[in-house]
Amino acid sequence: MSEMATTDPEGIDGVRMTWNVWPRTKVEASKCVIPIAASISPIRPHVDIPDLPYAPLRCKTCSAVLNPFSRVDFTAKIWICPFCFQRNHFPPHYSMISEINVPAELYPQYTTLQYSLSNPESLQSAQPTALSSVFLFVLDTCMIEEELGFVKSALQQAISLLPENALVGFISFGTQVQVHELGFSDMSKVYVFRGSKEISKDLVLEQLGLGVSSRRTSSPVFAKGVQNGFNNAGVNRFLLPASDCEFTLNAILEELQTDQWPIPPGNRAARCTGVALSVAAGLLGACLPGTAGRIVALVGGPCSEGPGTIVSKDLSDPVRSHKDLDKDAAPYFDKAVKFYDNLAKQLVSQGHVLDLFASALDQVGVAEMKVAVERTGGLVVLAESFGHSVFKDSFKRVLEDGEQCLGLSFNGTLEVICPKEVKIQGIIGPCTSLEKKGPSVADTVIGQGNTTAWKMCGLDKSTCLTVFFDISTGERSNTPGTVNPQLYLQFLTSYQNPQGQTKLRVTTVSRRWVESAVGTEELVQGFDQEAAAVVLARLMSLKMEMEEGFDATRWLDRSLIRLCSRFGDYRKDDPASFTLNPCFSLFPQFMFNLRRSQFVQNITNAAVMIQPSLLSYSFNSIATPALLDVASIAADRILLLDSYFSMVIFHGMTIAQWRNMGYQNQPEHEAFAQLLRSPLDDAQMIIRDRFPVPRLVVCDQHGSQARFLLAKLNPSATHNSGHDVAAGSDVIFTDDVSLQVFIEHLQRLAVQS
Structure with missing residues (x-):
């Protein structure tokens, strides 16, 4: 036990x-x-x-x-x-x-x-049906040929992973929205909607020929005796079992090209993401209300056309930043949020989910779309490219079955x-x-x-x-x-x-x-500092969104000082006398790392986001936990950092030199080869069970990508430090305070009269 x-x-x-x-x-x-x-x-x-x-x-x-x-x-x-x-x-x-x-x-x-x-x-009233689930893929075509090739390949693989009885639909969009009728296999049949203006749900149904049948089956509860859980012809036209439409969909994807609408010089592509999602919601609502349906949006850039627009087409107009939002200088933001809020209400009433896979170096508008994804329990995966392993592996994980499935x-x-x-x-x-x-x-x-x-x-x-x-x-x-x-x-x-x-x-x-x-002692013994850190992080995130001018760092600091004043043992105005019960001893460290650093994951995952875990590998010992401190860096050591969204394998200077000289390929240095393999094997085990799939960074001491590790470590040794640094260790070029200085200030403030 x-x-x-x-x-x-x-x-x-x-x-x-x-x-x-x-x-x-x-x-x-x-x-x-x-x-x-x-x-x-x-x-x-x-x-x-x-x-x-x-x-x-x-x-x-x-x-x-x-x-x-x-x-x-x-x-x-x-x-x-x-x-x-x-x-x-x-x-x-x-x-x-x-x-x-x-x-x-x-x-x-x-x-x-x-x-x-x-x-x-x-x-x-949710009635089980013979369908396992419904996937309506919504694909952005306003991207370069190479990116479109990556995402088409991922979609083709996805169809083969789906259960045979899962229903599949497909919508592509650029300047206009194209709803593909998969049930018409003789030739490619597409319904086109203008992307420049908002389209009502009734108009969507009328244009798709679903108006009459949708009124006939408007009740969200399925009638008894309905075969396969649906009873209108729209399902047979636009949503087909994966086993029946795999060939048709693959043929559509092979013919699909990047958006052909001309883009004037100095302009962005006219991308109508909002209309595409609105049409997708209307289609699912007409065909299968109350079923296990997901809209899977694959987006390659910001919406610049129609409802949901976040930026103008003029490239000289930058995408809104956090400062713009703070100053109320984002002209499209409020209108876009209102649009997605209404979309969220529609999806919730229908019982459907919106997932967002965005791969772009530019912003795609997650801040505006967040409400629709969050309220429906959807997934968000952001990557640099549709060819990146973060997207490919995460997308596969959503659809695959077996041990690694998301359930x-x-x-x-x-x-x-x-x-x-x-x-x-x-x-x-x-x-x-x-x-x-x-x-x-x-x-x-x-x-x-x-x-x-x-x-x-x-x-x-x-x-x-x-x-x-x-x-x-x-x-x-x-x-x-x-x-x-x-x-x-x-x-x-x-x-x-x-x-x-x-x-x-x-x-x-x-x-x-x-x-x-x-x-008080009973209360102290019942404190869960890991759970408390996660709850405080989530509450802080909510306040940052809801309260204008909210100072997150100051709020965290004040909460921590009040907690330490209430439950710490000390003599008034004597910082040296300050001690914390072991039930609270890690909490200041969690808050220190939270200030330097995202949080709707379970407790274990969110705790890793707040305070990443660090493992050390050397010839002298098996993998051992190491302090999240720059002092843990050594020339003859490998470090494995897990910060949830990224995994970093960091080779000390000596280890990197030996590896570059190829010692691991020599039979007499099998121990060195095993040392190199161990952190990689451990990283792969973590990656296999995590969603979104984290980015794996392999780097060397003093290399350019070493920044991924250094940014997470406590800067106990900086370029301003007066004390000597151990041979093979490192310093961090920063003006941030170290954990030790943070704790000293906390003790002084907590014991004040």
Whole structure:
């Protein structure tokens, strides 16, 4: 059990909390500085999660599901809900239960389990279909011939990777939008839309000949008895099973050329990304509302035509920068964001996902498109070229099956059930509020709030959401919590898995109340500094987007100083006396690296983004963790840096010289060859399981690409340092403060009267 806690801190539940012991009142909670929050991975796979082939039992008052924390009267066949204390009768098919014959839901180790729902009415209206999923590819043709060749090759490979019963559609766009009718195989048949003006959904359907049939099947719930889950001719024309349209689509791709619309000198290509995505959303909404559908956009530059435009066609007009956004000097930004916000609402109502693969040296408008991708649970992959391994391997990972697949799931709904002492402020992550009001909704809102239920059009096995809680300020003497020191939270996630089956994942967790006025030590022992660092990073990212003039660095510094003042041990005005409990000791280091450095990943991934991991390889030892410090560099050492989006293999000066002399090819230097292979093998293992696929940089000490490592290291030795540098080590040319100086300043400020 201890080994599991070390290697898998999230355990079977996939839940990490900033505080694992909760203060009882709102005032005491505010003194904790770090908000009370939980980061949850709703469908994270785990070998010990049972899959039950029947529907769950729900409390008739609060809809919580029967769980191991429910009290049971086996004689009267009654169970008491731990959330609202409602007494519920077991149905007749539970009549055989007893103390020695309990159902799986009551096993103490099954705090998380999964139900297979054969009847969609048992939870929601999403009905499983015979289709595994739908992929509508939207390809930008405003790019050079070489780039278009790369992306066409990737698409051809993608079609061969898809399940045979997956539906495929294809739209290409440049100055105009072309919808390809794959069901017409005799010749290439295309419907063309102008890219210069916004096109209504009704006009899209009318032009594609889907108007009548879409009205006939406008209900988002499929009628019973509908063959293959769809019932209009539009599917057979524009969306075909991968096995049926592979030849036709390959033929279209082979004939496809770069956009032929003339570009005047000094102008950008007229790229109508917004209209293309709008047409794609309309097509999917007409043919397959409520199904597992993804719009996969492959974009090679900024939108400069029609709705969603982010820059003018004139090349002398630069793409907006962060400074332009801060000064409100980006004329296209607000209008583009409003367009994509409306597109997001349409996609969410249809249950469809928008993925963005952008490969360009210029910006493509992710800041504007972000709302549509995030609210639908889509993926974003940015690369320098469609020929780069970051794009090719990531694109393949989205579509392939097997161990390395992402486990893409659809039509998810998350519901959170709390005791009456706890309120939900909101969620930060890839979801949309379902505006389900109730007594558990807090007055203050963080992220997607004012609800206890959220829609996730797309989710996968690494999807992670952060839920923020508030403590209600009721009279403690009147609450059951004063009698029962335990509090319970339940997370209900319904979703459609890649095979089209509807599942319900139920996770029920228990934490303890504590009187923080007398139980500060208990509070400290319950602090999860890794989870807290990630939650603070996400909250900071949200504030940077939502609050005008927000100073992220100052906010982080103040939060850290307040935390250290509250929980540090020290004598007033004596920095030398300052010490932190081991439960807090890494937190200042996390904040130092966060200030120098992105965060909707699960806890482990986001922690690597905040504070990269560094491994050292040498002849004298196996791979060992090294300090994220310039002092870790040595001439006879290889370093492996993992900063999530990039992996860096850094060869010390001596190692690089020996490699260049070819020692690794000589039989007597097999140990050296093994030393060179080890970090590469370890890097490939990490790359194989990660999405987006990280960039691998192999560099040498004093080489130009060594900057990828040096930028992440603590600058304990700089060009301004007075002390000597060890032989074979390195210095960093920077004016940034080192971790040591940062901690000294923190201690001085934390102990001030």
